[in-house]
Amino acid sequence: MVEGWISPDLLRWTWRHPGRAASRNCLLAVLALLMAATAARAQLAHAPDFAARAHDETGMATRTLACTTCHGVQGRATPGGYFPRIAGKPAGYLYNQLLNIRDGRRSYPTMSYLLENLTDGYLREMAGYFASLKAPYPDPVAPQEPPSVLEHGRKLVFQGDAARSLPACVQCHGKAMTGVNPFVPGLLGLPRDYLNSQLGAWQTGRRHAQEPDCMAAVARLLSAQDVSAVTAWLSAQAVTGDGAAAARAEQPMPLRCGGVAQ
Structure with missing residues (x-):
């Protein structure tokens, strides 16, 4: 067992809910990967900003293998439909979501247990790493609606x-x-x-x-x-260009959003 990452309570919860197959299968794969990630975690210093170390200078590809178990190679997503793509998303957005899951605003037990002991600096570094990945998008699925x-x-x-x-x-x-x-x-x-x-x-x-x-x-x-x-x-829409986010907003946002600096 990897102390601080997977608790006995999570294992018991997962196995007692056979209908939660996605969580159970993901957990099994995560357990196999976390041993290598844990030693590196202890050596991580706080990243000064979102862009810092974004190009894997500290081995983030290895230390985020647990993420790719569910989110796909390089965070490209998987065919299942419920694990989203995280590659290339804005770093600030990814960081906010990691905070939201760790701090209980978003509920997903497997990720909550994985993130509960990670520092803000570690989460910033993870966000910066996945934001830096430029992977191709799959073709959209044909629409089923009229x-x-x-x-x-x-x-x-x-x-x-x-x-x-x-x-x-x-x-x-x-x-x-x-x-x-x-x-x-x-x-x-x-x-x-x-x-x-x-x-x-x-x-x-x-x-x-x-x-x-x-x-x-x-x-x-x-x-x-x-x-x-x-x-x-x-x-049903294809992603235009390389799917990169716009550098800046073209107009003021219509609502105030707590996760967006305005």
Whole structure:
């Protein structure tokens, strides 16, 4: 057992819930990888900023093997649909999500146990490393919804709904929907199952961000039909260029967001 990374309680919880196959399989693979990662963890100094050591000068590829067990080689995601791509996402966004999971604002038991003893500096370094990876995106999946649903999704993405004070997705996530550095993630290249699950988690209060939690406010304005339409349209779009996030926002954000410096 690797002290501080996997607790006996997590092992017992995982094996007593056979329906949680994804968590159990991920945990088994993680256990095999963490032994090599633990020794290096103790030697890590706090990174001074997001970009520091982003090019693996301290062996981050080895020390983040546990991450790639679920998130895919180089963090490219896996075909299962529930583990998102983390490669190339803005470093500030990745860092915030690691903090949110470690500190209990996002709930995913396996990751919470992996991160609970890691310092802010270690999490910054992890975020910087994955943000630096430039890996190709897979082709999008063909849409399963009728054109009318896809068009509804497209309108919400680009226009929002002023009657409900619902901002368009592009107002925060960028015109190309590949995100805005350093804190706003892209919406393209993500599986529809993942998009559905995260919007649902915000609607039900299972996912939180730093206050004010702007995505929770947006998600609560969406109907089930809205969520289905938006995720169907987004998941059917190809990622433009190399998928890099925009260097800066082109307009002020329509809502205050605690995880975004404004």
